[in-house]
Amino acid sequence: MSYDLPKPKSLARILNGKLDPTRRDWNNLAPLFGFAWSPGKSGKTAIRGGWGIYYDTLFTNVRLIERTHLAPYGVGYFALSQAQAPNPLNPKETLDFVVRGPSTFRGADLLRFLPSIRGAVEQQFVKYKGNEDLSFTNLDANRTASGILDPDLTTPYSMHYTLGVQRELPYGILLSADGEFKQTIHEIFSADYNKFRRVAGVVDPYFTSVGFYQTGATARYKALLVRAEKRYAHRYQFIASYALSSFVGLNGGGLFLGSGVSNNDNWKDSFGPQGSDHRHRLVAAATIDVPGAVQVSLISEAISRGPANIGGGNYDYNGDGTRGDRLPGSSNNQVYRSISEQDIPRLAQQFNATYAGTRDAQGAVIRPIPTLPASYRLAAPTISQDLRLTKTIRLGERYRIYGVGEVFNLFNIANLGGFSGDLYSPRFGQPTSRISNVFGSGGPRAFQFALRFSF
Secondary structure (H helix, E strand, O other), X not given: OOOOOOOOHHHOOOOOOOOOOOOOOOOOOOOEEEEEEXXXXXXXXXXXXXXXXXXXXXXXHHHHHHHHHHOEOOOOOOOOOHHHOEEOOEEEEEOOHHHHOOOOOOHHHHHHHHXXXXXXXXXXXXXXXXXXXXXXXXHHHHOOEEEEEOOXXXXXXXXXXXXXXXXXXXXXXXXXXXXXXXXXXXXXEEEEOOOOOOOOOOOOOOXXXXXXXXXXXXXXXXXXXXXXXXXXXXXXXXXXXXXXXXXXXXXXXXXXXXXXXXXXXXXXXXXXXXXXXXXXXXXXXXEEEEOOOEEEEEEEEEEOOOOEXXXXXXXXXXXXXXXXXXXXXXXXXXXXXXXXXXXXXXXHHHHHHHOOXXXXXXXXXXXXXXXXXXXXXXXXXXXXEEEEEEEEEEEOOOEEEEEEEEEEOOOOXXXXXXXXXXXXXXXXXXXXXXXXXXXXOOOOOEEEEEEEEEO
């Protein structure tokens, strides 16, 4: 952390006067506890459990990014926004096309003028080389930043709980059931503290967007894991596992620039099921030795569909200055959770009766939601069957040649993705892609062959 660098005085309004360096976190204790108990004398049953606290940290590059923003003007390496680069084709404008919209400026023009743009920017900083004056920082000069650490940033951690039982059955089969729970505290997310482009106005008009990393989010994962496993014996082995799980938290959190909350006026607005929250997951695998020195291996996987959002078009309903909000009244990632596909036509009708013809927070007239397609879905399950055949050729006592043939997604099931949840989109509820269209489980059927020599 940048414990030696206070926040610039220019941030006093945004931070309510709290300009101290990001605080030191001295109490990161990580105790662990676990037990295993085998009741009775048979030794065939085991009960296990555990609890522990595990800490996360910020990537080194994130810390260095903040140091550059807080450093004296001209010191360090920082990324300039397009709003700070002059437009060579129109000196009265910058290259900030995000705000101004489409332009005739092409990618080829950028490549042609990039040396001169870079040279002009570098010239601004030559005279500041070795500057040590913290009264005017890079942040003060650029009037925008992304990646500053909140003064009250706390080290993220999670508490893990597990309790399970395992029983040895006849024929060498092990059956186990485990309950898992993980509570994440002080989860990291990013937010624009200046609330740039907000309809009610920015916090400090001196700046545009000023993105901070904050640790005020939480997340919860809980699951029941059931597993049956047979060790290799009598020329075969198998394993089958099933997980029933739930994973909720702040969507849009994370350590990557640009990832953040969906509503800068209500950071918890995006709390809900995570995109990776798949309620059901079943995996089964087996290996069988067949006559002719051939081994057959297969693995099957079935994953239920994840949650989805209902988009309300390119409108700003909450007034935070960003468009593309969810349909008013719907919570984050609630389709296939508290909202079913059969509820969507009713929600669209209610929306048209309430909002159509009115204006959004930025004054745009809200159009009625068009007629929905006859059939649609916003997510799909994933099913895949992979198969491997291995032929062993013995060359004396020491040498082996293994011929391997593999096929991924044997039945070529079209695991679809790229669904649009925007009710105004002509592609609403229609798939636009297949999952993993490269070698691997779930993608289009693919074959792979190999030879291996062992000695």
